[in-house]
Amino acid sequence: MKQLQLFLAFFRVGILGYGGGPSSIPLVHKEVVDHYKWMNDDEFADVLALGNTLPGPIATKMAGYIGYRVAGIVGLINATMATILPTIILMIVLLTTISSVKDYPWVQGMTAAVVPVVGVMLATLAWEFFAKSKESLGWLKSILFLVGSFLLMEVIGLHPAILIGGLLLAAIFQKDKKPEADRAVERGNAS
Template sequence: MNVLKLFISFLKIGAFSFGGGYAMLPLIRKEIIDVHGWLTTKEFIDILAVVEMTPGPVAINSATFLGYKVAGILGSVAATIAVVLPSIVIILSIAHFLSKVKDSPYITWAFTGIRPVVLGLIASASITVAKDAVIDIKSLILMVILFYLTSFKKLHPILTIVIAGTVGAFIF
């Protein structure tokens, strides 16, 4: 039964998320933690850490790891297929009709309207994860320093992860 619930949950997430994996995180968190209670917030954050370090799209990696955690290999397969299925259907449909609507101002307006929503979803995911991940003053200071180095000093994200893991191993 969990496999079917996983499939339906990730099908909804895939169908109603725009902007990629990070924009999906608030929906994934709500479904996995709030609606179904399959994971705790700590487990979710731990899986996100693995997802972000693993090569590949965040949405697919999230579905794969979370599906496995909830229902094993079958859950992993179901969640992964479900999260990409709406995109595949939409892309095939758009490709079919693209030549007819590509210059339509309505299409341009729709995507212009979606952009701020995507930014809002990504910001929401960042704030939600930060609230759950910042557990004390040390983690807050580490987050602020690494945010500054990544955002303003253009430190490579992989190096940021390595630094965070190394510092975290010593101070926690």
């Protein structure tokens, strides 16, 4: 049953993810977190961050990892194939016919209309991640990370993978900082 669910989830992502990997991310989130509940928001954010640091298309990387996590090696193959199968089929079918209709206004209009929809989908997902970061970091730190990341990537031109990798390393090597309340409880239990 899980193999069928994996296939259907990632096939839907593959067939509806018009515009490439970034437009697929909200669709993967909807399937994995909201519909099947294979992950929570934090786990999804971790997979997305790690996937963005690796080379290759994000949709297939996420499908591979999530498929492996849900159903092992067979799940990895199943989810990855379900993600790329629609593209393979559509490329063969559409490339044979699209050249004859590409100059029609309705085709150009359809293509132009997809861009704002994908933008809204990405903005919605970004807002959800930002709101979630408020819970763990607070508003001030979240805003500082947002502004700092924007400046590093857009003004200085730092590649997002380097920024994500640096943040992951900082989190790994950060000293264990427990809140004072947790330390007080530990001291109370020790005595």
